[in-house]
Structures are given as structure tokens and as C-alpha cells.
Amino acid sequence: MTDFISLFDPISIILITIGGILIGLGVHFIPVGGAPAAMAQATGVGTGTVQLAAGAGLTGLISAGFMYSMLGNDGLSNIELVQVMLSGAVGAMIMISVTMFIGQLVYVYCVGVPPVSAKVDKDPITGDIQDIYVSKGTEGHGIPTVSFVSGVIGGLLGGMGGSLIYAILMNAGSPGPIESLLVGPSPATIALAGIFSAGVFYVNAVVASYNIGGTIEGFHDPKFKRVPKAVISCLIASLLCAMIAVPIMGGL
Amino acid sequence: MSTAAGGPAGGGISATNVAILGIVGGLAGIYLSTILNGITETTYFSFFGGIGAILAGVWGADAVRRVCSYGLGTGVPSIGMVALGMGIVAAIFGLALCYVLGIPVVLGPIIAIVVAAIIGFIMGTMANKILSMNIPIMERCMVEIAVAGCLVMIALCVTISGTLVFENSILNTDITILSSVIQTGFIALIFIGGAMIILHPFNACLGPDESQDRTLYVGVEKGGIIMAITGVASLVVIDVIPAMLTIVIGLLIWIIYFKKFINLTKRDAYKVIGTGLLPTEEELQ
Amino acid sequence: MTDPIIIDMGIVALTGALATIGGAAEDLESDVGSQSNPNSQVQLAAQMDFPHRIFNKAISGEPPAYGLWCASSAVVASVMLAKGMSVLFALAVGSLVGAILLGMFAVTAHMGRTASQSRFKQPLYMDMVVGHVPAIIAHGYIAVFCIVSFSYIMNAIMGHPFPLPLLALFWGVTAGAIGSSTGDVHYGAEREFQNQPFGCGLNASYSGNIVRKGEAGLRNGMDNVWACAKFGGPVTGLALGLTVFLDNWRSTIFTGANAEWFAIIAGLIIVVILILLNRYVEVDGRNAYGPYKEEEEGGAPA
Numbered sequence: 001m002t003d004f005i006s007l008f009d010p011i012s013i014i015l016i017t018i019g020g021i022l023i024g025l026g027v028h029f030i031p032v033g034g035a036p037a038a039m040a041q042a043t044g045v046g047t048g049t050v051q052l053a054a055g056a057g058l059t060g061l062i063s064a065g066f067m068y069s070m071l072g073n074d075g076l077s078n079i080e081l082v083q084v085m086l087s088g089a090v091g092a093m094i095m096i097s098v099t100m101f102i103g104q105l106v107y108v109y110c111v112g113v114p115p116v117s118a119k120v121d122k123d124p125i126t127g128d129i130q131d132i133y134v135s136k137g138t139e140g141h142g143i144p145t146v147s148f149v150s151g152v153i154g155g156l157l158g159g160m161g162g163s164l165i166y167a168i169l170m171n172a173g174s175p176g177p178i179e180s181l182l183v184g185p186s187p188a189t190i191a192l193a194g195i196f197s198a199g200v201f202y203v204n205a206v207v208a209s210y211n212i213g214g215t216i217e218g219f220h221d222p223k224f225k226r227v228p229k230a231v232i233s234c235l236i237a238s239l240l241c242a243m244i245a246v247p248i249m250g251g252l
Numbered sequence: 253m254s255t256a257a258g259g260p261a262g263g264g265i266s267a268t269n270v271a272i273l274g275i276v277g278g279l280a281g282i283y284l285s286t287i288l289n290g291i292t293e294t295t296y297f298s299f300f301g302g303i304g305a306i307l308a309g310v311w312g313a314d315a316v317r318r319v320c321s322y323g324l325g326t327g328v329p330s331i332g333m334v335a336l337g338m339g340i341v342a343a344i345f346g347l348a349l350c351y352v353l354g355i356p357v358v359l360g361p362i363i364a365i366v367v368a369a370i371i372g373f374i375m376g377t378m379a380n381k382i383l384s385m386n387i388p389i390m391e392r393c394m395v396e397i398a399v400a401g402c403l404v405m406i407a408l409c410v411t412i413s414g415t416l417v418f419e420n421s422i423l424n425t426d427i428t429i430l431s432s433v434i435q436t437g438f439i440a441l442i443f444i445g446g447a448m449i450i451l452h453p454f455n456a457c458l459g460p461d462e463s464q465d466r467t468l469y470v471g472v473e474k475g476g477i478i479m480a481i482t483g484v485a486s487l488v489v490i491d492v493i494p495a496m497l498t499i500v501i502g503l504l505i506w507i508i509y510f511k512k513f514i515n516l517t518k519r520d521a522y523k524v525i526g527t528g529l530l531p532t533e534e535e536l537q
Numbered sequence: 538m539t540d541p542i543i544i545d546m547g548i549v550a551l552t553g554a555l556a557t558i559g560g561a562a563e564d565l566e567s568d569v570g571s572q573s574n575p576n577s578q579v580q581l582a583a584q585m586d587f588p589h590r591i592f593n594k595a596i597s598g599e600p601p602a603y604g605l606w607c608a609s610s611a612v613v614a615s616v617m618l619a620k621g622m623s624v625l626f627a628l629a630v631g632s633l634v635g636a637i638l639l640g641m642f643a644v645t646a647h648m649g650r651t652a653s654q655s656r657f658k659q660p661l662y663m664d665m666v667v668g669h670v671p672a673i674i675a676h677g678y679i680a681v682f683c684i685v686s687f688s689y690i691m692n693a694i695m696g697h698p699f700p701l702p703l704l705a706l707f708w709g710v711t712a713g714a715i716g717s718s719t720g721d722v723h724y725g726a727e728r729e730f731q732n733q734p735f736g737c738g739l740n741a742s743y744s745g746n747i748v749r750k751g752e753a754g755l756r757n758g759m760d761n762v763w764a765c766a767k768f769g770g771p772v773t774g775l776a777l778g779l780t781v782f783l784d785n786w787r788s789t790i791f792t793g794a795n796a797e798w799f800a801i802i803a804g805l806i807i808v809v810i811l812i813l814l815n816r817y818v819e820v821d822g823r824n825a826y827g828p829y830k831e832e833e834e835g836g837a838p839a
Contacts, residue, residue, distance in 0.1 A: 332597070436615065437611070437700025437703040437704075439702075440705070441609055441702055443706070444604040445605060445609070448597065448602075448605050451601070456650065458653060460656055461652070463653075466649065466652065474645070481609050485612045485616060488619045510645075520652040520653070521651060522655040522658045523660045523661070524661045524663065525661070526662075527664040528660065530749070
């Protein structure tokens with residue numbers, strides 16, 4: 001029986017909240033066109049926001065879990081925390097860029113459309129003219145460079161957020177440094193931290209996707225201006241989840 | 253095409269009645285199985301947890317059905333995933349708090365549903381006030397979905413472990429939820445299986461001629477299958493006979509409600525034919 | 538004495554190979570049953586007075602669906618492993634359970650959606666249920682077996698700390714996300730709309746006007762998978778295989794001091810290469826197809 005109040009470690013709670021905000025931000029960067037994009041009717045990847053973000057975030061979580069098990073059995077130092085976060089971020093970035101690239105191959109070589117955005121006249125990164133490449137009756141198709149880069153940033157933020165949550169929960173649940181040198185974190189703690197992170201990830205990803213109404217082209221999309229609302233919402237949602245999850249992990 | 257935007261969904265059973273069925277049925281399933289297991293010192297009654305999960309899942313499916321008939325802008329699945337995201341955090345909090353504070357485990361599910369309701373209410377309010385989704389029943393449905401998700405989680409945990417004890421202070425002498433459900437990773441099945449009980453029925457029956465009874469039968473039937481698979485998982489946790497009991501009862505529920513679903517499909521479909529050509533032009537007029 | 542890194546690389550290559558096959562089967566399964574986003578057009582077709590004989594199966598988004606099949610297969614497999622059965626047997630039986638589960642969900646999804654469209658006079662053909670569900674189960678079996686197998690390899694051989702069902706759930710969600718983002722576009726943008734000119738996105742005014750007639754008779758899900766197996770399926774496999782292989786490769790290849798930093802930097806380099814490759818494909822596409830209208834009249838939305 002531990003003193004319950006002392007389990008509310010404010011630093012852990014703040015870091016998990018930041019992780020949740022990063023996830024919510026990341027979702028806004030990922031270019032998804034929803035169902036219309038699957039018919040080459042809208043710019044972006046042809047799937048739902050939550051689904052793609054979850055796929056990337058969970059790949060990142062797998063990488064972060066790997067990295068944590070290499071580094072963190074005796075608890076994490078600050079530099080190791082950064083390494084776990086970056087590892088998760090890179091895992092998510094690889095997943096999302098491979099997915100976007102292969103999706104692009106399908107758009108260009110199978111459907112036969114050039115990648116183009118209908119929301120801007122010129123690609124902000126390459127300066128390519130966009131509007132004349134939009135085929136009739138559509139709102140753009142494929143993944144132009146600006147959306148691709150935006151998606152990579154989204155993977156970075158989402159993966160970082162997810163692995164930050166995982167790492168902090170693991171730290172909260174780890175035994176003290178002396179015991180852990182002998183046994184390491186228990187498998188139950190790992191599984192609990194993993195499923196908690198997935199739960200918090202889904203909550204934030206869904207909140208963010210409600211904010212963008214399902215589709216967004218990337219950071220050049222006018223919908224991106226709605227970001228502050230998502231930050232507030234994700235802050236509240238992840239703060240709630242963190243205040244619940246941290247004492248439980250610490251109490252075990 | 254996601255959901256067609258429209259007005260409130262009608263249906264035979266009122267929302268309140270389904271909610272009562274879900275909350276009472278879910279809690280009854282959880283308590284029946286754990287208390288009867290405790291009195292008889294066996295695990296034969298674990299299957300009540302599965303039945304509780306089905307009832308709570310049907311409630312969740314009905315809430316999804318009501319909120320999704322307004323059109324959310326993203327598909328039906330996302331709301332099911334958020335249900336279980338909120339549900340899993342609340343459920344584990346409720347169960348683990350009893351261990352951390354040393355209070356009786358029977359309070360665990362109550363704490364969990366209160367926490368789930370609070371999270372759900374805040375999420376629903378946020379969706380309407382901050383994200384301006386302006387769906388009139390959002391707050392209520394979010395509360396219902398979160399509580400239902402939380403109850404499904406706890407009930408399925410109980411089905412596997414046969415107990416509400418989250419963790420034992422004495423090292424691994426008894427079966428606990430932590431050692432039997434979480435450490436083994438079976439929580440993954442409960443997480444996604446519970447989500448599918450809640451989100452699949454409406455997604456499967458979506459359309460202008462959707463009817464409440466048919467949708468909810470899908471929920472019961474899918475709950476039966478998930479219950480049977482949690483029974484398989486419990487083979488390594490509780491004795492073989494109680495686990496088989498869960499599997500057999502789950503499969504029976506599946507068979508009965510699958511038949512009912514087929515009958516309702518025959519009632520609702522334009523026509524059910526063995527094979528044939530497409531309807532002719534005249535027929536379509 | 539073999540350098541242990543060679544064995545490690547062999548294992549990484551095996552996970553990549555399994556993921557490639559699994560990804561391809563995953564996409565083809567969703568094409569037989571028309572799951573995920575292209576399904577919206579199949580759903581819409583009946584509403585626009587185009588009744589059809591294409592299997593309409595909207596279980597849920599592909600990621601949660603594949604999460605469920607893979608997690609339940611992994612649960613059954615780990616129960617059998619705990620009972621002392623052999624690995625391959627456990628994985629095979631586990632995947633069978635997952636695939637049958639997929640079949641059960643497919644039946645209710647198809648019947649439910651069709652019955653909810655009765656006002657558009659879309660009949661429910663029972664021979665389609667009997668004919669398509671075995672093909673769905675078969676493709677699903679290959680996909681689930683491959684995904685659970687490489688999850689098992691990561692868990693048992695590469696030493697990933699997550700328990701098998703959790704790992705299988707995460708990889709299942711990722712596989713579903715990749716499948717619905719890549720290969721399904723072939724089905725949705727091309728195969729469903731072969732009645733439209735090649736080389737353009739679907740004009741919104743043709744929504745729902747899907748191809749309903751096949752080379753002989755009426756087109757069904759089997760005809761669609763036949764076409765998508767030529768491009769959509771294999772590239773989806775490539776995507777999942779690359780994701781699994783590249784991510785595991787960079788985590789495994791570096792050993793010794795600062796290996797963690799090298800792994801992170803290698804991953805970043807891979808991402809930069811992919812951005813450049815994407816740019817190359819974009820330029821190639823723009824040059825090959827050219828604009829839809831002349832530059833001087835540009836400006837107005839097309």
C-alpha cells in the first residue's frame with residue numbers, strides 16, 4: 001500500500017499530456033483524403049485519418065518498445081528518453097513514407113493521374129503549378145511533394161507522442177533502479193504500458209480527426225488553421241488519461 | 253461513403269431501456285460470475301462475464317447507432333475505437349485502484365464506470381463546444397459509449413480470469429487480472445474484440461433501411477463469437493471445463509442469434525434469391 | 538563461425554518476406570469482399586439505380602478488422618504454445634480461427650448492408666455469399682498467418698518485449714492501414730471505373746456508376762481480385778514488406794557503441810530517400826501525362 005497522492009507524479013502527467021498533444025498535432029499533418037481519395041477524387045492517401053495515424057503510431061510504438069527494451073531496463077536517462085522517442089518517430093515516419101510512396105506509385109502508374117493538390121495554386125515546396133493538373137470533377141489526386149513532406153512530419157509527431165507516452169508509463173511502472181538491474185521491468189508492466197499507450201493514442205487521434213472532419217491535405221490546407229482547437233481538446237483528453245494512468249502504473 | 257447525415261434514429265426499443273439493459277446486465281454478469289465463483293471457490297461461473305459483455309456491447313452498439321445516424325465526418329469505426337480507448341483506461345483504473353488503495357474489489361467496476369462516464373462526458377462536451385460538431389445527443393452518447401466500452405472490457409477480463417482481483421500482494425499465488433489477462437497479452441483481444449462488438453453492428457447494417465432489432469442481433473451474435481474466443485484464451489488461465497463452458501455458451505448464442513439475424517435479413521431485404529440476374533429497368537421504376 | 542549479424546539479417550529478411558506475402562493477400566482479400574473505402578462506391582451504386590452483383594462487405598475499417606483477426610489468431614496460437622504444441626501447428630491453427638472469424642464477420646456485413654438497401658431494390662444473392670466467403674477466408678488465412686508469423690518471430694526470436702497478441706494487434710492494425718491506403722486505390726480508382734477514360738480521377742458526377750458487367754456475365758468480387766492481383770495486391774505487399782523490413786533492419790544492423798543513434802540516423806536517411814523518390818515519381822507523372830488544360834486558361838478550378 002503506497003501513499004496514493006504521491007503517485008500523481010506531475011512531471012509524468014505533464015509529459016504524457018504533451019505526448020497526447022503531439023499525437024493530435026501529428027494527425028493534422030497526415031494527408032488523408034478519406035473515401036474520395038480512394039477513387040482519385042481528392043488529394044491525399046485514400047483512407048481514414050484515424051486508421052492511417054494509428055497504423056503509423058503503432059509501428060512507432062513497436063520500434064519504441066524495441067528501443068526501450070535495449071536501453072531502459074534500469075530506467076531511462078534523459079538522453080535515452082530522447083532516443084526512445086526518436087526511434088518511435090522514425091518507425092512511424094518509415095511506415096507513413098513507405099505507405100505514401102507506394103500509394104503514389106498506384107496513383108501515377110496504375111490510375112494514371114499526376115499528383116496534384118486543388119487547395120493551393122502552387123506547391124509551396126517545389127513551386128509547381130497545381131490547378132491545371134487537376135482532372136475534371138475532382139479535388140486533386142495523389143500525393144504532391146508538399147503533402148508528402150507534411151505526412152512525414154505527421155509521422156514524426158505522432159510516433160514521438162506515442163513513444164513518449166509509452167516511455168513515461170514504463171518509467172512510472174519500473175521498479176527502483178536496484179531491483180530493476182536484476183529483473184528488468186515485468187512483462188505485465190510492458191503489456192499494460194503498451195495497451196494504455198494504444199488507448200491514449202486512439203483517443204487523441206479520434207479527437208483530432210473530428211476536428212478536421214475526416215480529410216486534410218497537409219499543413220497547406222486551410223483546415224490546418226483549426227489546429228488550436230485540437231491542441232486544447234487533446235490537452236484536456238490526454239490530461240484526463242494521464243491522471244488516471246500514471247498513479248496506476250506507479251502503484252503496481 | 254460514411255454515414256448518411258440525417259435525423260435521430262428510430263427503433264423499437266427506447267434508448268433508456270437499452271441503457272438499463274446494458275448497465276444492469278453488464279454489472280450483473282460481472283458480479284454474478286465473480287461472486288458465484290468466490291462462494292463456490294470454482295471458476296465454473298466465469299461465463300456470466302461473457303453474457304454481461306454481450307449485454308453491455310449491445311448497449312454500446314445502440315449508442316453508436318444513434319450517434320452515427322447524424323454523420324460524424326469520419327467513419328463509424330473511429331467512434332468504436334475511442335470508446336475502447338476511454339474504456340480501457342477507465343476499466344484498468346477502476347480495477348487497479350482497489351489494489352492500490354486496498355479497498356474491496358467489488359467496488360472496482362463501479363469506480364470504473366463512474367470514471368468512464370466522466371471521461372465520456374468531457375469528451376462529448378468537448379466535441380460539441382470546442383470542435384463545434386453540434387450533434388445534439390453527442391454528450392449523452394459519448395457517456396453511454398464510454399461506459400459500455402468500459403463494462404465490456406471488465407466483463408471480458410472477468411470471463412478470462414474468473415476474478416476481479418487485479419493484483420495480489422502475495423507473489424503470484426492466485427490468478428489475477430494482471431497476470432492472466434495483461435501479462436499474457438490477451439488484453440489485446442479484449443481491446444479490439446470489445447471495440448468490434450460495439451462498432452461492427454451499425455457498420456455492418458448501415459443503410460437507409462437499417463432497423464434496430466437487426467443491428468442489435470448482429471451485436472449479440474458477434475458478442476457470442478468474441479465470448480467464445482475469450483473462452484479459448486481462458487483455457488490457460490482457469491480449468492478446462494469452465495473454459496469449455498464459456499466457449500460452448502458463446503457458440504450457442506452465436507448460432508441462435510445468427511439464425512434470428514438471417515430471418516430478419518429475409519424480412520428486411522428487397523428479396524433473397526439463390527441466384528439470378530440484376531433487377532430489370534421496369535422493376536427499378 | 539558465422540557472424541551472428543548474418544543470422545540476424547536472415548531473420549529480418551524472413552520477416553520482410555512474410556510481410557510482403559501477407560500484405561499482398563491482405564489487399565486481395567479486401568478486393569474480393571470490397572472492404573474499406575472503395576466500398577463507398579459499391580454502396581452508392583444501388584442507390585443510384587445501379588444494382589450489382591459485387592460483394593459488399595463493410596466489417597469496419599480495415600485496420601481494426603485486421604487487428605481483430607490477428608489478435609485472435611495470436612491468442613489462440615499462444616494458448617496452444619502454452620499447452621506445449623509446436624510453433625508452426627499453433628500458428629496455423631490460430632490463423633485458421635482468425636480466418637474463420639473473418640468469414641463470420643463478412644457474412645453479417647454483406648447481408649446487413651444489402652438488407653438495409655431494400656428501398657433501392659438491391660437483391661441479396663445467396664450464391665454470392667456461398668461463393669465469395671470461402672475466397673475471403675482463403676486470402677484472409679494467408680494474410681493472418683503471415684502477419685502472426687512475423688509477429689511471433691519478432692517476439693520469440695528477435696526479443697521484442699510486447700507479448701505476442703499485442704504485437705499481432707499492432708501489426709494487424711498497421712497491415713490494415715497500409716492495405717487500405719495503397720492497393721485499394723487500384724480497386725477504387727481504376728477497376729471499379731473502367732467505364733471511365735483512363736488517366737483521370739473519378740469525376741464526382743459519375744459516383745456510383747461502377748462497372749457491373751464482366752467479360753462474361755455480371756462482374757463480381759472474383760473478377761475484381763483477378764484484376765487487382767496484377768498491381769494493387771503486389772504493391773501493397775511491397776509496402777508492408779518494406780515497412781517491416783526497413784524498420785527491423787535499422788534496429789538490428791547496428792551493434793556496439795552509439796548503435797541507437799545510428800539506427801535513428803539510418804531511419805532518417807531512408808525517409809529522405811523516399812521523399813526524393815516520391816518527387817521523382819511526381820515529376821515523371823506530370824511530364825508523362827501533362828496538364829489537363831493549357832496553362833493560360835488555368836486558374837479556374839477544373
